[in-house]
Amino acid sequence: MPSTDFLVIGSGIAGLTFALKAAEHGKVTIVTKKDDTESNTNYAQGGVAAVFGSDDGLEDHIRDTIEGGAGLCNPEAVRAMVSEGPALVQELSQMGVGFTMNTQGGLDLGKEGGHSKRRIVHAKDYTGFEIERALVAKTRGHSNITVLEHHLAIDLITDRQGERISCLGAYVLDTRNGEIEGHSAGITFLATGGGGQVYLHTTNPAIATGDGIAMAYRAGATIANMEFVQFHPTTLYQSSFEENERSFLISEAVRGEGGVLCDKSGRRFMSGYHPKADLAPRDVVARAIDSELKASGEICAFLDISSIGQDKFQKRFPNIFQGCQQRVIDLSRGLIPVVPAAHYLCGGVRTDLWGRSDIKRLYSAGETACTGAHGANRLASNSLLEALVFAARAAQASSDELKSPDNIQPWDYVGSVQSRERVVVSHNLHAVRLLMWNYVGIVRSDTRLAMAKKRLQAIAGEIRDYYWKYRVTADLVELRNLVSLAGLIIDCADSRQESRGLHYTQDHSERDDRHFRRDTLINSGRINLS
Numbered sequence: 001m002p003s004t005d006f007l008v009i010g011s012g013i014a015g016l017t018f019a020l021k022a023a024e025h026g027k028v029t030i031v032t033k034k035d036d037t038e039s040n041t042n043y044a045q046g047g048v049a050a051v052f053g054s055d056d057g058l059e060d061h062i063r064d065t066i067e068g069g070a071g072l073c074n075p076e077a078v079r080a081m082v083s084e085g086p087a088l089v090q091e092l093s094q095m096g097v098g099f100t101m102n103t104q105g106g107l108d109l110g111k112e113g114g115h116s117k118r119r120i121v122h123a124k125d126y127t128g129f130e131i132e133r134a135l136v137a138k139t140r141g142h143s144n145i146t147v148l149e150h151h152l153a154i155d156l157i158t159d160r161q162g163e164r165i166s167c168l169g170a171y172v173l174d175t176r177n178g179e180i181e182g183h184s185a186g187i188t189f190l191a192t193g194g195g196g197q198v199y200l201h202t203t204n205p206a207i208a209t210g211d212g213i214a215m216a217y218r219a220g221a222t223i224a225n226m227e228f229v230q231f232h233p234t235t236l237y238q239s240s241f242e243e244n245e246r247s248f249l250i251s252e253a254v255r256g257e258g259g260v261l262c263d264k265s266g267r268r269f270m271s272g273y274h275p276k277a278d279l280a281p282r283d284v285v286a287r288a289i290d291s292e293l294k295a296s297g298e299i300c301a302f303l304d305i306s307s308i309g310q311d312k313f314q315k316r317f318p319n320i321f322q323g324c325q326q327r328v329i330d331l332s333r334g335l336i337p338v339v340p341a342a343h344y345l346c347g348g349v350r351t352d353l354w355g356r357s358d359i360k361r362l363y364s365a366g367e368t369a370c371t372g373a374h375g376a377n378r379l380a381s382n383s384l385l386e387a388l389v390f391a392a393r394a395a396q397a398s399s400d401e402l403k404s405p406d407n408i409q410p411w412d413y414v415g416s417v418q419s420r421e422r423v424v425v426s427h428n429l430h431a432v433r434l435l436m437w438n439y440v441g442i443v444r445s446d447t448r449l450a451m452a453k454k455r456l457q458a459i460a461g462e463i464r465d466y467y468w469k470y471r472v473t474a475d476l477v478e479l480r481n482l483v484s485l486a487g488l489i490i491d492c493a494d495s496r497q498e499s500r501g502l503h504y505t506q507d508h509s510e511r512d513d514r515h516f517r518r519d520t521l522i523n524s525g526r527i528n529l530s
């Protein structure tokens with residue numbers, strides 16, 4: 001049975017950063033469910049927020065982040081993220097990440113919503129691709145790191161001693177041959193990213209099915225703040241799309257460079273919603289578009305990029321320019337059709353400032369984790385930063401806790417019959433994604449949440465029976481996780497009877513600090529407002 005010092009689940013920025021740092025202390029195995037580069041990280045466009053500008057300071061970045069987080073940021077997590085971020089960004093640069101430089105030879109700093117200063121370090125508009133490329137190159141061929149592609153973690157292996165649960169590793173499916181093996185590990189690090197695929201429209205690629213959060217929840221870890229789902233206001237509107245296809249993102253940096261939202265008649269509407277107009281926080285912009293579309297009955301809004309000019313646009317945003325061209329969007333009119341889509345999950349496995357979950361020897365960072373750094377709303381480009389900082393911290397803390405891997409039980413192939421009813425999976429996948437989009441989206445209500453809960457329970461029952469009856473396949477594992485994720489989002493949203501940050505409900509449209517200025521914690525089906 002395979003065993004290792006550090007088992008890393010996921011190969012985005014969090015998993016790879018952790019792996020490279022942990023490899024200084026022991027053997028690392030990375031399991032990743034597709035090719036090693038396939039991750040949300042790979043698609044990040046805008047950049048990494050970090051204080052480098054001469055007119056900027058750590059206190060400015062901290063203040064912006066806390067302001068954006070709508071009263072729920074953990075100030076200590078914000079301070080750690082903001083202060084330790086710049087050095088880690090410099091490490092990336094030394095590793096070969098080709099960040100865009102300005103004419104004076106310094107880092108070119110972009111501006112995005114919610115940030116009061118220019119502080120977005122970027123590689124043109126394909127920052128994530130560049131970071132992923134460099135990190136993957138460094139891990140490949142590293143003498144202490146083994147990378148297992150097409151290996152999907154199914155469940156954590158735990159040991160219970162009274163109240164205390166320890167993580168001993170994970171069961172992992174080799175998706176090319178259907179074999180499942182137990183991987184025993186001294187430390188297990190969850191870095192499976194977010195779960196945008198739980199919504200019908202999302203910027204996230206197909207890997208983003210919330211596996212780490214669902215696995216940790218099943219194992220007994222505390223999950224926090226799942227109601228705070230960020231909808232990116234501007235993804236390219238396309239009249240037709242395929243199931244699982246991710247919505248093409250039009251980065252916030254486009255508005256940072258002068259792009260302005262308008263309706264089809266050219267009427268600019270953002271100044272009616274927020275003093276910062278087009279550079280208001282994302283939730284405000286997403287709700288404004290949602291409200292404009294509901295009022296007008298139109299299917300999309302437009303981003304007017306005419307003030308940027310086509311040449312500059314093409315140079316600054318080559319990836320977006322090409323993406324629009326591939327989708328036959330005529331940019332000569334200076335208008336990009338846009339709609340909101342699910343983008344980022346602020347909630348996740350609750351960790352402390354060192355990436356520790358409340359299961360012993362189980363650590364997490366990146367979009368899977370909830371450190372409290374984003375509070376109720378994440379500022380643009382703070383997520384790559386958070387993943388970097390807390391993955392590095394987790395590697396440091398977990399190396400002190402490292403112990404020899406334990407003996408574990410092999411996987412028990414209970415349902416070993418191949419299913420002939422695959423339609424159950426595809427049908428229910430679509431049903432969950434549609435249900436979440438329609439009932440648990442940008443604007444929520446008590447009635448819609450109650451209806452979503454009822455419908456999801458029926459689907460969950462069907463999937464549970466199916467899961468234990470047939471041979472485990474990757475799409476079934478992911479669907480099971482998406483159902484758990486949907487349930488966690490609905491339960492957390494239902495328990496927060498106020499509107500704050502990314503959670504907006506028309507039945508409780510005011511912020512209520514007296515009752516709800518606290519995290520929503522959920523553990524084994526029990527909601528606890530800490």
Ligand SMILES: Cc1cc2nc3c(=O)[nH]c(=O)nc-3n(C[C@H](O)[C@H](O)[C@H](O)COP(=O)(O)OP(=O)(O)OC[C@H]3O[C@@H](n4cnc5c(N)ncnc54)[C@H](O)[C@@H]3O)c2cc1C
Pocket residue numbers: 009010011012013014015031032033034036037038039040041042043044045046047048049127128151152153154191192193194203204205207208211212249343344365366367368380381382383384385387
């Ligand atoms: C289009 C887009 C643009 C973005 N732009 C920005 C930006 O400009 N700035 C910013 O800060 N943030 C941005 N974000 C958010 C940011 O990219 C993510 O939050 C961040 O990359 C998450 O990193 P991660 O390492 O936690 O997860 P990911 O990068 O998503 O990596 C998760 C990894 O886990 C693997 N995995 C998942 N489940 C399993 C399993 N069961 N078993 C094995 N492996 C598994 C995946 O295959 C993948 O390798 C953007 C996101 C998107 C989608």
